[in-house]
Amino acid sequence: MTKRAIRVARMFDGERLVDGGVLVLLDGGRIVDVQRGRAEAPEGWPVREEPNGTVLPGLVDAHVHLCADAGPDALGRLAERPETDLDAVVEASLRAHLAAGVTTVRDLGDRRGAVLRWRAREVRDLPTVVASGAPVTTVGGHCWSMGGEVSGVDGIREAVRLKAAAGADLVKVMASGGVFTPGTDTTRPQFTDQELTAALTQSHDLGLPVTVHAHALNAVEQALRVGVDGIEHCTCVTATGAHVPDEVADRLAASGVAVCATLGTDPAVVTPPEVVAMAARAGLSAATLRDGAATLHRAGVRLVAGSDAGLGPAKPHGILPETLVEYVACGIPATAALAAATSVGAEVCGLGRRKGRVRPGFEADLLVVDGDPTSDISALRRPLAVYRAGNPVR
Ligand SMILES: [Zn+2]
Incomplete structure (x- = not known):
């Protein structure tokens, strides 16, 4: 029956x-x-x-890391973790999403294609997984521990070809530094325009969309110039902190690019002071993240909902309801927040004709x-x- x-x-x-x-x-x-x-x-x-x-509709979390177990420094520890452990971590992560009503996730950074390999086993009764494999990054760049370091235009093209061959649904590029990788810079692009364009044209030639991790304002500007399909975080950090200028928000809205603001933390978890300090050094705070999302919404930017689940204790898998609670707290109407996590999220994941x-x-x-x-x-x-x-x- x-x-x-x-x-x-x-x-x-x-x-x-x-x-x-x-x-x-x-x-x-x-x-x-x-x-x-x-x-x-x-x-x-x-x-x-x-x-x-x-x-x-079952919710769509458009930004997760299924290989990350939401323990302290979950991304940093990926480099040492035996790859044989990862299948169990991926499945536990997916069960936590499902319990919260998340039936589709978009994985934007695994360890050397582990999620793509896990998916090939066709485990049933878990959320649908859309996945990028390891993000394309510079040598020693943001999230290098995931195994996606490249160098130069040829290296970038080759990395994209290998991802397509491994079954990736999209390509994720680390276009600026990030909070959790020491030595990277959230105020600067990691790639030249020529390199990012090479990633984009090679991906599009193979039928894959590209979303970029961009904290730096000049990386967001670069993403707009090059014409990417999606931007993650989009916090617009400069030397004076994170602030989304109205004029940039207007251009993001006009471009139709999908933006994922990655809000959402477990309110029961007190963020350790060293993590708050790390974010502050990167120019970020909870308040600036919310202000940025509010500005993006007001301008009419195409927002999706993604939690960055797995990163640490405050971002466990299945946290997407809190992402939406925060979207509403920063002034986004509930129906728009819910659409971001259902119909719009499904469209951005390439599943708009059957999910959401x-x-x-x-x-x-x-x-x-x-x-x-x-x-x-x-x-x-x-x-x-x-x-x-x-x-x-x-
Ligand atoms: Zn992420």
């Missing part, structure tokens, strides 16, 4: 709220019907009743939460049920 029905008070369909009762019918891993009002399920369809529930909406024909990846997340985003902290390909997750 794969036929199932879910009756809830309301639905967020990936774009907007539908109130007044909703019945969703699932069969064969797909949504086969969505009925409004007090519709009855056809005979023989078991119905799950959630009278105060809201059904929404509660609509007949779409895959039955669903989340039911207690209450109405469009009026109280913290309802996302109260999942009642998660469905992956039409099957309830235990």
Whole structure:
């Protein structure tokens, strides 16, 4: 029996709220019907009743690191970790995402293609994984411990070809330094325009989009000049700190580039002072991150939701609900935050025709939460049920 029905008070369909009762019918891993009002399920369809529930598409976390176990210095320790350990870490990470209602993740940095190799095993009943493999970075550059160091235009082209051959869905380039790699600089680009252009044209020739990690304002400017498909963090750091200029936000909006602001931390975890200090040295604080996201939203930038899950104790896997709580706290309407984590996220992951909406024909990846997340985003902290390909997750 794969036929199932879910009756809830309301639905967020990936774009907007539908109130007044909703019945969703699932069969064969797909949504086969969505009925409004007090519709009855056809005979023989078991119905799950959630009278105060809201059904929404399974969430899309557009920025995770499945190989990172969310312990202290999780990225730094990747270099020493035996590669044979990584499959178990990847699976534990995915289970944590699924429990929180995240049914699709985009992995933007593994260790030497470990997530791509794990995915080839086709383990079922875990979230769908879109993955880049190890990020392209400079020698000794940001996240070099993931194994993606390259040098020069030829080295970049070769690295992109190898990623495509290994089955990557997109290419991630570290376009500036980052917080957690000592010796890198969050105020400067890592590559020349010519090198970043080579990464982009080689990727596009192979049908792969490119998203870049960019903290530095001049790396964001470079990304716009070169014409990348996505920008991660986008904090616009200069020597005086992080600030997204309105004029840059307007250009980001006009370009249509997808921006992932990577907010979201576990409110129960106190960030250790050395991590706060590390971020401060990089020009970043919780307040500047929120201000930046608010500016991007106001300008009409195409925002997706990604948590950077796995980085450390405050960023465990499955933290995406907190990313959305923070989006709303910085002034983004709840419906826009939810769209970023559903329909828009699915489109940016190349899955917009089959995921990210509660609509007949779409895959039955669903989340039911207690209450109405469009009026109280913290309802996302109260999942009642998660469905992956039409099957309830235990
Ligand atoms: Zn990251």
